[in-house]
Amino acid sequence: MSPAPIRLEAPLSKEEIEPLRTSDVVRLNGVIYIARDAAHARMKRAIEAGEPLPLDPEGNIVYYSGPAPARPGYALGPAGPTTASRMDPYSPLLIERGLRGMIGKGLRSEAVIESMREHGCVYFGAVEGTAALLADCVKEAEVIAYEDLGAEGVRRLFVEEFPVVVVNDLYGGDLYREGRGRWRR
């Protein structure tokens, strides 16, 4: 049996993420934000132009996802994580501004991992093929910016017991590297 999941309430302080270690199973509660490729490109342009961002990175978690349309009666359509590495060129800009967590799937660049350790941010993994189950953890969803981007618009979500695993912690831990090393034959 794996140990009981760690419950966290977002937004998060730096102190709250310090105890997290690679491979910890976590249930997220509270407010998280959805943003992916096109939204990140626009946020970068906003930063460069000195304009305000649609979300305040400080203490917050960004979820890399592009939900499918919701059937009536659901807060959000199926929404699993997308490949996080496509956001690597943008992530340090948000991490430097206090972003505390990212949820996605797949490998991150050395530059992102270094930025996470320097500023205090963790990378959580979610399982893409569980999109319908993940959407069940979303109790409220609202497009707050870039509505013209459709599935790529920025959304604020209120989540309950959203299941993730710590991939990269603050101490150089990397679940992908360690998991592969342990099971390689």
Added chain:
Amino acid sequence: MRDLCIEANTRLPQEHLAALRRALEAEEAELGREVIERLLENAEVARERCIAFCQDTGYAVFFVELGSDVRISGGEIGSAIDEGVRRGYEEGYLRKSMVRSPIDRTNTGDNTPAVVYYEPAPGDGLKLTMLVKGAGCDNMSALKMLTPAEGLQAMKRFVVQTIERAGPNASPPLTVGVGMGGPFEKAAVLAKKALTRPSGEPNSDPELAFLERELLDEINATGIGPAGYGGTQTALAVHIESFPTHIAAFPVAVNLDCHSHRTASAEL
């Protein structure tokens, strides 16, 4: 066509579900088993509610076997496929992921155009096989023009290296499509077509079937595991399709499909 789009996106094929169940039995890593359990649970929920089990409802790829005695009236088949995709993706609450061009990234709004490959066939039948192809795993696919001297060993190494490089990004446990032979583009199309074979059904050529099993063992020895969290079940199946090639060539293409391996077919 509309129904085919919805079916492919909301119901995983029985053969794939069976492969996932076998992987659950075989997986030694605890976190890996939890991932597979969640995948199976998700498939159940998606089927019951008729919702997409992955938000990336993909490129709509079709392989069409068109009988020589079939005459299509009232329009052109390509437009009919696009119309079916348009309706299926709208009425099935599926995500529209196609953009106008790699440069102009404006969404086409209805997930068209479909990607269609036609194959002439004898008789008066029309068979459509749909592959819903997610981009995350497609992006980790690769093609290499090997030399005849490099041969089979290099081919095997390239397949395993492609999966090593993809790691968690392609959402394992994977279905691996390998196309070899032909000129450049033939290998790529064969790799894609190999993914439409019912999960785990071996190639009818015993030598290729042996190679499929050998590659599957090598891939599962990488340790990547379900979701890339580490484990013994990195791939569920390897499907190889082969075509004659040039005296100077040994093209090999590897097309990866994620744990949401979605196919459906219909015969008219």
